[in-house]
Amino acid sequence: MLKRYEGTGWMRPYLIFGMCDETFSILASKEPPEGVDRNWFMFWVTLLDHMYWVTGAALGGLAGDIVPFSTEGLSFAMTALFITILIDQVQKEHDHMPTIVGVVASIVALALFGADSFMLPALLMIVATLMLRQKRQERADVADSPKEQGDCVCDR
């Protein structure tokens, strides 16, 4: 998004402020149709999503109390949503390691710290593991490179 929002001028502060999950998903995956100005496209996607959220939340707040049936279990919608997002992610990604790290770290943190305070430890474990893995890969790349340089010298 940093790169996409370059050169958007006066829209930029609002684009940053108004970006929600939905806006991010659309802007990250869709190009504006032919002949449509890119900045205005991003602006309207952001503004419309913003409106939908405000309207939906307001309606829910006002009308939530008069729903005529039991809503027990309705919050499972969030669980279902996260599961579908995770499936999409697993099917899209080339490297499954970060997702596996996320699953393992979350379960370990949940077991160690309990339901009320496992999010931060889990996040720290995830970031630490991913950064350690980066370091390892970098070192592997460095170990490979002298040979490549040697080849270059031979070619010359």
Add this chain to the structure above:
Amino acid sequence: MGIAEQAIAIDLAAAGTIFTRALPFVAFGGKRQMPRWLEELGDALPGAIFALLAIYRFKDVDFLAGTHGAPELLAAAAVVGLHLWKHSMLISVAGGTILYMIIVQCVFV
């Protein structure tokens, strides 16, 4: 919580959200390049975070007592099945949620 406390809580959450949102744009918005390790971390994090969020939703499920998490696991399996089958977020979420509501309201009462 009284209405004032609710308002303060919402304001704090909003301030935190705006601050963390603006931070990367302020830090790397100008000429400064994002370091490579941070960019790589940004590429790797989504998968891990989605896994964390999905597991977070099961944090209060007691697998050792009561229903042993059966309603949650059944509904979650339905979501996975529906999503692999139809690839439609709306169908998966609505189907899984309706099934879960039926289970907790009519089967395990």
